[in-house]
Amino acid sequence: MTVLFGIFLLTLLLITAVAIVRARNLFVAVMLMGIASLLIAASFLLLDAADVALTEAAVGAGVSTVLFLSALSITSERERASSSRPLISLAVVTAAALIVIYSTFDKPRFGDPEAPVHSHVSPWYIEKTEEYMEIPNMVTAVLGSFRGYDTLGEVFVVLVAGIGVLFLLSGGPGFDSGKSPPPWAKAGLRHYLIPRVAGRLLIPFILLLGLYIQFHGEYGPGGGFQAGAIIAAAVILYALLEGEQNALKVLPRPVLIGLMAGGAILYGAVGVLGILMGGNFLDYSVLAADSVKGQQRGILLIEAGVGMTVTGVLLSIFHSFAARRR
Amino acid sequence: MAEQRAEFMYYAVTLATLVTMGLAVVRAILGPTLYDRVLAMNMFGTKTVLLLAVVAFLFGRPDFLDLVLTYALINFIGVFAVLEFFRIRAARRQDSGEAGR
Numbered sequence A: 001m002t003v004l005f006g007i008f009l010l011t012l013l014l015i016t017a018v019a020i021v022r023a024r025n026l027f028v029a030v031m032l033m034g035i036a037s038l039l040i041a042a043s044f045l046l047l048d049a050a051d052v053a054l055t056e057a058a059v060g061a062g063v064s065t066v067l068f069l070s071a072l073s074i075t076s077e078r079e080r081a082s083s084s085r086p087l088i089s090l091a092v093v094t095a096a097a098l099i100v101i102y103s104t105f106d107k108p109r110f111g112d113p114e115a116p117v118h119s120h121v122s123p124w125y126i127e128k129t130e131e132y133m134e135i136p137n138m139v140t141a142v143l144g145s146f147r148g149y150d151t152l153g154e155v156f157v158v159l160v161a162g163i164g165v166l167f168l169l170s171g172g173p174g175f176d177s178g179k180s181p182p183p184w185a186k187a188g189l190r191h192y193l194i195p196r197v198a199g200r201l202l203i204p205f206i207l208l209l210g211l212y213i214q215f216h217g218e219y220g221p222g223g224g225f226q227a228g229a230i231i232a233a234a235v236i237l238y239a240l241l242e243g244e245q246n247a248l249k250v251l252p253r254p255v256l257i258g259l260m261a262g263g264a265i266l267y268g269a270v271g272v273l274g275i276l277m278g279g280n281f282l283d284y285s286v287l288a289a290d291s292v293k294g295q296q297r298g299i300l301l302i303e304a305g306v307g308m309t310v311t312g313v314l315l316s317i318f319h320s321f322a323a324r325r326r
Numbered sequence B: 001m002a003e004q005r006a007e008f009m010y011y012a013v014t015l016a017t018l019v020t021m022g023l024a025v026v027r028a029i030l031g032p033t034l035y036d037r038v039l040a041m042n043m044f045g046t047k048t049v050l051l052l053a054v055v056a057f058l059f060g061r062p063d064f065l066d067l068v069l070t071y072a073l074i075n076f077i078g079v080f081a082v083l084e085f086f087r088i089r090a091a092r093r094q095d096s097g098e099a100g101r
Helices: A002-022 A026-046 A050-073 A086-104 A122-132 A138-146 A148-169 A193-215 A224-242 A244-250 A253-276 A291-322 B002-030 B034-058 B062-074 B076-100
Strands: none
Touching: A002 A026, A002 B002, A026 A050, A026 B002, A026 B034, A026 B062, A050 A224, A050 A291, A050 B062, A050 B076, A122 A138, A122 A291, A138 A148, A138 A291, A148 A253, A148 A291, A193 A224, A193 A291, A193 B062, A193 B076, A224 A244, A224 A291, A224 B062, A224 B076, A244 A291, A253 A291, B002 B034, B034 B062, B034 B076
């Protein structure tokens, strides 16, 4: 039955994806992208992947629609007629699709316990998480400790992507450095009663949820990536209600840049601390007298670093979109 | 017996929610106005919250409710962004209209 639900959701996803491609009005495309994100999160949950679903929820619901709309407000709403030849693109896409479909024939069956992914290191992770870290959420153990190098790489990818977007958006003729913001950038939605009351009421709870996801990642779905997106969503909500300029007063640009870089540096510093205390890079066992405590402490610290970087990057991107006048 | 009945109810609710989600997608694609689509997206978000909550109980994993909580708390930010988008667009049009004169 669950498989049927999954197939239904994926069919809806396919229909939505085709509709996004076909939509000529970009605003409609953004709305459909929101639906696609919700569908993906629901599919992830049906596959029992709560951490990934939570990431999709935090980014898709809180941040990506806002960023798409910010981009849309400095460009035209209608897609320009394409000048490329559709037949060539169609041929390339069809060929790529056929290759992908052909490669799925060799894939193991869905949920096959003999699949390669279940027979290499995964049993070892499942067995050792309890022994090394004594935390129930194996995803956090794998992400933070067993594969700490990969996550360090991901944090730096997020940081570099953020720097790239800031480079693209800051400067040029349409950039307003904030000296003379137009009056509408200061106002926000606070003159409208329902958004003001409902939004103000919810901001503290969203922040609380973000902190809970951040520090509860070892026990339930969640961690730094999701928490960073949720906290960024709370600040974006404040910006929508009070005006972007007022949000910038609460968290000025230098603070955001500091969060971006500081999170990645914190992560790296935990690794170097491991070396200094006699272990390997990103080996948390040496961080405390008891190796289990050391592992838990290390995961907590690097998750904090991840959360800081993600919050800083998302908010910087949001503000640099808002600072553009065209 | 009671458990079986509860599971049957979970399945029934999931099915009903999925049908509603399908109808919301139809409305989002057919439109015809932008506001239909905004409403469809908002409703789809609400239905996703319901679906995920029911599925969490169906799987016997109530800790998945964290995810539902996240959606319930931040899903409406998208709708606020839509409101702000329309407000800013109107203000910008007014600005450029004055500059053109």
